[in-house]
Amino acid sequence: MGFVAYECNAAVGVKAFFDMMHKGPPKVMLFGAACTHVTDPIAKASKHWHLTQLSYADTHPMFTAENFPNFFRVVPSENAFNLPRLKLLQQFNWTRVGTIYQNEPRYSL
Numbered sequence: 001m002g003f004v005a006y007e008c009n010a011a012v013g014v015k016a017f018f019d020m021m022h023k024g025p026p027k028v029m030l031f032g033a034a035c036t037h038v039t040d041p042i043a044k045a046s047k048h049w050h051l052t053q054l055s056y057a058d059t060h061p062m063f064t065a066e067n068f069p070n071f072f073r074v075v076p077s078e079n080a081f082n083l084p085r086l087k088l089l090q091q092f093n094w095t096r097v098g099t100i101y102q103n104e105p106r107y108s109l
Helices: 010-021 038-048 077-092
Strands: 028-033 052-055 069-073
Touching: 010 038, 038 052
Parallel strands: 028 052, 052 069
Antiparallel strands: none
16 A cells, blocks of 8 residues: 655646556555546556546546546435436425536646
8 A cells, every 4th residue: 555645736746657557566445536637647547457446536527427437436426416406496396496516627726
């Protein structure tokens, strides 16, 4: 088991991944990452080693079972919240809604 703190930096995360794959005992699973811009390239590369990747925080909807069959998460995708949002609007008969959002990756520094 190893640990690398990549501070949501894709370059550091990808380098750490390749360093890890070429050193030490064979790997069977990855734990992480939290940031989408790190998770994405690692998930794309790890499939070539048939590694299972388990993310503890990444909720981006791009990580579907069809596109990333070896990627799993312990938190729901952001898409999982669409139906509850819709039900909330219907419950209160709201017809106009304003949304405030952050256009930055979650957990970015």
